Amino acid sequence: MPDLQVQCSRCGEEFPPDKVLTVCTKCGGALLFRYDLQRVANTVSKDGLKKRSDSFWKFIELLPLSSAQSIVSLGEPYTPVLRFPQSSIEGLENVYVKDDGRLPTGTFKARGMAVGVSKLKELGIRRIAVPSAGNAGAALAAYGARAGLEVYAFMPKDVPQAILKECIYLGAKVYLVNGSINDAGEIVKKFEPKYDWFSISTNKQPYRVEGYKAIAFEIAEQFNWNPPDSIIFPTGGGEGVIGLWKGFKELTDIGWTKKTPRIIIVQSTGCAPLVKAFINNEPEVKEPWQKAHTIATGLNVPFPYASYLILRALRETNGKATEVKDEEVISSMKTLFRKGIYACPEAAATLAALEKLKNQDTFDRGESILLYLTGNATKYLDVLKIRKEQLPVLGPNASSLD
Amino acid sequence: MPDLQVQCSRCGEEFPPDKVLTVCTKCGGALLFRYDLQRVANTVSKDGLKKRSDSFWKFIELLPLSSAQSIVSLGEPYTPVLRFPQSSIEGLENVYVKDDGRLPTGTFKARGMAVGVSKLKELGIRRIAVPSAGNAGAALAAYGARAGLEVYAFMPKDVPQAILKECIYLGAKVYLVNGSINDAGEIVKKFEPKYDWFSISTNKQPYRVEGYKAIAFEIAEQFNWNPPDSIIFPTGGGEGVIGLWKGFKELTDIGWTKKTPRIIIVQSTGCAPLVKAFINNEPEVKEPWQKAHTIATGLNVPFPYASYLILRALRETNGKATEVKDEEVISSMKTLFRKGIYACPEAAATLAALEKLKNQDTFDRGESILLYLTGNATKYLDVLKIRKEQLPVLGPNASSLD
Numbered sequence: 001m002p003d004l005q006v007q008c009s010r011c012g013e014e015f016p017p018d019k020v021l022t023v024c025t026k027c028g029g030a031l032l033f034r035y036d037l038q039r040v041a042n043t044v045s046k047d048g049l050k051k052r053s054d055s056f057w058k059f060i061e062l063l064p065l066s067s068a069q070s071i072v073s074l075g076e077p078y079t080p081v082l083r084f085p086q087s088s089i090e091g092l093e094n095v096y097v098k099d100d101g102r103l104p105t106g107t108f109k110a111r112g113m114a115v116g117v118s119k120l121k122e123l124g125i126r127r128i129a130v131p132s133a134g135n136a137g138a139a140l141a142a143y144g145a146r147a148g149l150e151v152y153a154f155m156p157k158d159v160p161q162a163i164l165k166e167c168i169y170l171g172a173k174v175y176l177v178n179g180s181i182n183d184a185g186e187i188v189k190k191f192e193p194k195y196d197w198f199s200i201s202t203n204k205q206p207y208r209v210e211g212y213k214a215i216a217f218e219i220a221e222q223f224n225w226n227p228p229d230s231i232i233f234p235t236g237g238g239e240g241v242i243g244l245w246k247g248f249k250e251l252t253d254i255g256w257t258k259k260t261p262r263i264i265i266v267q268s269t270g271c272a273p274l275v276k277a278f279i280n281n282e283p284e285v286k287e288p289w290q291k292a293h294t295i296a297t298g299l300n301v302p303f304p305y306a307s308y309l310i311l312r313a314l315r316e317t318n319g320k321a322t323e324v325k326d327e328e329v330i331s332s333m334k335t336l337f338r339k340g341i342y343a344c345p346e347a348a349a350t351l352a353a354l355e356k357l358k359n360q361d362t363f364d365r366g367e368s369i370l371l372y373l374t375g376n377a378t379k380y381l382d383v384l385k386i387r388k389e390q391l392p393v394l395g396p397n398a399s400s401l402d
Numbered sequence: 403m404p405d406l407q408v409q410c411s412r413c414g415e416e417f418p419p420d421k422v423l424t425v426c427t428k429c430g431g432a433l434l435f436r437y438d439l440q441r442v443a444n445t446v447s448k449d450g451l452k453k454r455s456d457s458f459w460k461f462i463e464l465l466p467l468s469s470a471q472s473i474v475s476l477g478e479p480y481t482p483v484l485r486f487p488q489s490s491i492e493g494l495e496n497v498y499v500k501d502d503g504r505l506p507t508g509t510f511k512a513r514g515m516a517v518g519v520s521k522l523k524e525l526g527i528r529r530i531a532v533p534s535a536g537n538a539g540a541a542l543a544a545y546g547a548r549a550g551l552e553v554y555a556f557m558p559k560d561v562p563q564a565i566l567k568e569c570i571y572l573g574a575k576v577y578l579v580n581g582s583i584n585d586a587g588e589i590v591k592k593f594e595p596k597y598d599w600f601s602i603s604t605n606k607q608p609y610r611v612e613g614y615k616a617i618a619f620e621i622a623e624q625f626n627w628n629p630p631d632s633i634i635f636p637t638g639g640g641e642g643v644i645g646l647w648k649g650f651k652e653l654t655d656i657g658w659t660k661k662t663p664r665i666i667i668v669q670s671t672g673c674a675p676l677v678k679a680f681i682n683n684e685p686e687v688k689e690p691w692q693k694a695h696t697i698a699t700g701l702n703v704p705f706p707y708a709s710y711l712i713l714r715a716l717r718e719t720n721g722k723a724t725e726v727k728d729e730e731v732i733s734s735m736k737t738l739f740r741k742g743i744y745a746c747p748e749a750a751a752t753l754a755a756l757e758k759l760k761n762q763d764t765f766d767r768g769e770s771i772l773l774y775l776t777g778n779a780t781k782y783l784d785v786l787k788i789r790k791e792q793l794p795v796l797g798p799n800a801s802s803l804d
Contacts, residue, residue, distance in 0.1 A: 054456055054479065074742050075482020075501055077456065082477050085550075099477055102504055104742070106780060146742040148487075157795060164790065165783050169739035175803065176795045183798040191803060337571035340476050340506070340548040378508060378780045381567050388566065393559060393578045396585040401577065401593060 003036035004064060006206055009309055017064065020123050020198065022205050030306040031206040032246065033064045041254045046225065054078040056114065059217045062250055063115060064210050070122040072147040074104035076114060081222045081370070084339070091358060094368040096228065097350075098219060101342055101376030105166070108240055108374045109139035111215065112208030116200055117143035119207045126150060127197040131177075131184035133297055134163045135375065140200060141170035152197055154184040162379050202237035203306040212243020213250065219370065220248070220257050227261050228368040232353050234346040235265035235274060235321075236301035238310040240374070245313035261370070263319040264362075265310070266353035268294035270326065271302055274310055278321035284308040295326045295383055296345035298374065320362065328352035330383060337377070337384075344380045347373035405438035406466060408608055411711055419466065422525050422600065424607050432708040433608040434648065435466045443656045448627065456480040458516065461619045464652055465517060466612050472524040474549040476506035478516060483624045483772070486741065493760060496770040498630065499752075500621060503744060503778030507568070510642055510776045511541035513617065514610030518602055519545040521609045528552060529599040533579075533586035535699060536565045537777065542602060543572035554599060556586040564781050604639035605708040614645020615652065621772065622650070622659050629663050630770040634755050636748040637667035637676060637723075638703035640712040642776070647715035663772070665721040666764075667712070668755035670696035672728065673704055676712055680723035686710040697728045697785055698747035700776065722764065730754035732785060739779070739786075746782045749775035 004017040010029025015021055021031055040061045052058045056076035060068055079102050084095045103110040117140070120128060129152040130140050137153040144151035153167050157176040167174050177184040188199045200208065220227050227248070233241045241263060248260040267275050271292035273285045288303035304310065314321060332351035336343040343351075350371035363369060392401065406419040412431025417423055423433055442463045454460045458478035462470055481504050486497045505512040519542070522530060531554040532542050539555040546553035555569050559578040569576050579586040590601045602610065622629050629650065635643045643665060650662035669677050673694035675687040690705035706712065716723060726734075734757070735750035745753075752773035765771060794803065 073484075075484050075504070077479040077482060077504075080477020080479060082475075102477070102479075102506075104504075105744070106778075142742040145740055154796075161788075161790070162780075162783050165786055165788055166739075168788055169736060169786055170742060171740045174793055176790075176793050177798070178795055179798040186798065187796055187800060195803070334571060337568075338547055338573045340544040340546075340572060342507070376508075376780070378564075378778070381564050384567055384571055386563075386567055386570055388563070388578075391576055391578050393580055394556075394589055396579070396581040396588065398589060401597070 003039055005034040006031050007034055009306070018123070020120070020125065022199070030203050030309055033206055033210060035062060035250065037250060037253045046256060049221065056111065056214050056218075059214065062213065062217070064119055064207070066122055070118050072114065072118040072121060072143055074110070074114070074142060074146055076103060076110065078218050078222065079103060081219070082341070088339070089354070091365060092363060092369065093366050095354070096368065096370045097341060097373050098215070098370055099341065099373045100215070101344065101347065101373055105135065105139045105142045106376040106379060107135040107139065107344070108212070108215070109135045110142070111211040112239060112243070113139040113143045113211070115211030116205070116207040117147050117149065120198055120200070121147050121149060125198045127152070127195065128200050129154065129188045129192070129195070129197040130200050131181055131188050133159060133181045133300070135298065136202070137172065138163055138166040138170065141167045141172035144172065145170050152195070154188055156181055156184060160379070202239050203242070203304070209239050209243045209246065212240045213247030215240070215244050215372065216247025216251060220251050225257055227257055227259065228370040230262040230264055230363065230367065230369045231372055232264045232266060232350040232369065233372045234296070234299060234349045234374055235267060235310065236299045236346070237304050238274070238306065241265055241313060242306065242309050245317065260317050263313050263317045264353065264357070265314065265319070265321045266349045267321065267323045268296050268299045268326065268329070268349070269323045270294035271300050272323040273302060274304065274307060275321040275323045277307065278311055278314055284311060296329055296349055298346040299349065320357070322353050322357060324349050324352040324356060328356070333377065333384065341373070342377035343373050344375035344377050345383060347375055405441055407436040408433050409436055411708070420525070422522070422527065424601070432605050432711055435608055435612060437464060437652065439652060439655045448658060451623065458513065458616050461616065464615065464619070466521055466609070468524055472520050474516065474520040474523060474545055476512070476516070476544060476548055478505060478512065480620050480624065481505060483621070484743070490741070491756070493767060494765060494771065495768050497756070497773065498770065499743060499773045499775050500617070501743065501775045502617070503746065503749065503775055507537065507541045507544045508778040508781060509537040509541065509746070510614070510617070511537045512544070513613040514641060514645070515541040515545045515613070517613030518607070518609040519549050519551065522600055522602070523549050523551060527600045529554070529597065530602050531556065531590045531594070531597070531599040532602050533583055533590050535561060535583050535702070537700065538604070539574065540565055540568040540572065543569045543574035546574065547572050554597070556590055558583055558586060562781075604641050605644070605706070611641050611645045611648065614642045615649030617642070617646050617774065618649025618653060622653050627659055629659055629661065630772040632664040632666055632765065632769065632771045633774055634666045634668060634752040634771065635774045636698070636701060636751045636776055637669060637712065638701045638748075639706050640676070640708065643667055643715060644708065644711050647719065662719050665715050665719045666755065666759070667716065667721070667723045668751045669723065669725045670698050670701045670728065670731070670751070671725045672696035673702050674725040675704060676706065676709060677723040677725045679709060680713055680716055684713075686713060698731055698751055700748040701751065722759070724755050724759060726751050726754040726758060730758070735779065735785065743775070744779035745775050746777035746779050747785055749777055
């Protein structure tokens with residue numbers, strides 16, 4: 001891998017790309033891979049890309065793998081982009097969704113774990129541990145199962161039953177933690193020397209973020225290299241949005257796209273540390289959000305690591321940060337269902353944000369806006385209530401539907 | 403549509419392709435579209451197909467739509483084909499799965515409803531009713547929502563809560579029926595004149611089966627036009643397997659493939675009318691299976707309409723019919739999870755069938771075998787049990803993982 005470098009995104013320190021890395025040993029900053037983009041520009045063309053199959057792995061020259069042999073795949077075709085019918089979002093003409101709920105395990109976490117597991121297996125890692133409140137654990141367990149690696153998942157003991165089942169049946173060794181996700185993280189760190197596992201925590205290693213770059217790559221090609229003006233992205237830990245931003249930067253540096261979309265993140269009013277820091281013009285989140293709570297559990301990250309990078313992404317792209325209430329999330333989940341789209345609460349938050357920002361004149365009528373849907377609704381149907389006893393019940397000889 | 407014909411698959415009677423059709427008005431047989439395949443061969447090439455995007459709609463010339471303008475889509479990229487690592491299925495070297503649980507609504511029913519809704523909307527239908535015990539209702543509701551059509555779903559009152567929620571939130575008008583799926587079907591038929599809806603029942607209209615043909619088209623292209631030797635397909639009503647067969651026949655008639663795979667259907671020991679008819683060499687299922695019951699509810703079809711067509715597909719392809727027990731289904735679901743694959747019970751039945759038939763020397767060691775996975779496991783996690791109280795619980799200061 002002579003073209004690859006790894007550099008701290010905070011202090012600039014360089015690290016060897018072929019070693020197992022976590023965070024910067026000098027300043028604790030997040031490490032990021034750097035590619036020889038000029039060389040990519042010289043060896044790969046848009047026409048050449050068009051001939052490759054439409055999968056997550058198409059842009060292999062922009063992934064940190066030594067070769068395509070390293071790929072651990074569960075089947076990752078391009079996820080669909082759907083356009084809302086005109087007039088279905090009042091006052092806006094070009095609104096799209098990208099549905100990452102259609103990836104393996106039903107969430108965008110598959111992107112990070114697909115690349116993370118592929119690279120770590122290549123580096124000789126045999127055992128990976130993750131502190132997780134949910135979908136990251138399931139995605140790691142699934143790709144770990146495919147790769148034949150051992151997976152250890154540490155989850156707060158109130159983890160939803162469905163996700164617990166996924167992880168267990170995918171073969172992960174699951175430990176419940178009588179405490180928070182932070183406590184789970186401490187345990188993973190404490191036992192690392194004894195069990196010799198790699199801890200794949202959000203933004204504390206440079207691998208997962210590389211997988212999220214493919215969101216940008218897919219969008220660029222799906223929009224015929226003229227990406228949407230704005231992308232609304234639900235954000236908790238922020239690894240996904242950093243990947244999106246990094247992906248678009250690489251595309252523009254290569255010269256395949258002319259602009260990076262305005263990146264707009266949405267958080268929950270119950271946990272909005274990034275919104276607060278953005279509005280107060282701070283360079284990073286200074287302290288944990290107190291009493292964090294939201295039904296969109298993926299947004300429930302009180303103290304995101306590498307918050308400076310997320311805020312940098314917003315400022316560099318002339319972006320924004322906004323927050324929505326749980327009831328707006330539920331209402332948006334319903335609206336999306338009525339359009340045939342299965343959006344989990346985090347994903348639905350993007351539509352709630354669109355409605356809110358629209359009323360603040362954030363968008364031009366004709367601009368193109370993409371709502372990035374992080375996950376499928378199927379695991380989250382508990383959030384939606386029905387009153388079965390109020391449904392009409394017909395006998396076999398019913399003479400009327402009333 | 404000068405190239406299209408519709409013909410009864412039993413008596414050969416012809417019908418106009420541009421009218422709304424159900425079953426043969428002469429003999430009650432299932433109607434099937436027929437294409438001018440010579441013309442398709444003259445106007446479309448494999449190279450031309452390669453340049454189109456890998457979606458369900460790629461083979462538009464082999465769908466009964468007047469134009470691509472009629473397409474109602476929720477995003478249907480080619481579903482993944484994954485190969486089992488060698489030696490993971492003892493004694494067989496080339497076993498694959500095709501994962502249709504990655505389609506909209508999480509099941510293969512999306513294929514039939516995507517084409518059914520597209521064509522019926524083109525024909526001017528505004529209101530569609532379906533008797534359903536589950537996923538067909540959800541798929542119709544989703545595509546109906548996207549198309550802006552009214553959907554009426556009639557479901558036995560013990561329908562799973564999750565599917566009921568999907569249908570309601572997708573905007574379907576849901577009626578519970580105090581009786582069986584057959585009673586629901588009677589109600590749909592009875593109120594048809596009054597409410598002027600189209601009843602989209604399995605094999606009682608020629609539209610949905612056209613959508614399932616794309617399973618064959620995708621497989622053919624994904625296997626570089628050399629389809630697998632055998633395909634194992636879980637079968638209840640059989641619309642999917644008839645579509646698979648029809649699709650491969652059209653491909654061989656055009657000359658794009660040289661063979662149709664051996665079609666092997668799997669049913670449940672709790673409801674196996676097709677297996678019984680196949681083994682007894684009968685031309686069709688003569689009477690309903692008594693006391694039908696299985697956890698694989700999609701296989702719980704005691705008296706499939708158009709069973710003569712399903713049996714014809716098996717005999718023409720030198721196929722087979724086999725049955726598996728519920729406990730084998732659950733065991734296979736677990737085995738697939740351990741490989742990172744989310745298979746619903748019906749889908750998992752294919753692996754159970756493979757294990758059973760393997761022991762009967764049905765397969766050559768090197769032959770290629772594809773397990774067709776009809777749906778995603780996520781809606782069916784209730785089938786898998788865990789004992790949460792047996793999991794280790796760690797305090798924040800845990801000093802050991804034991």
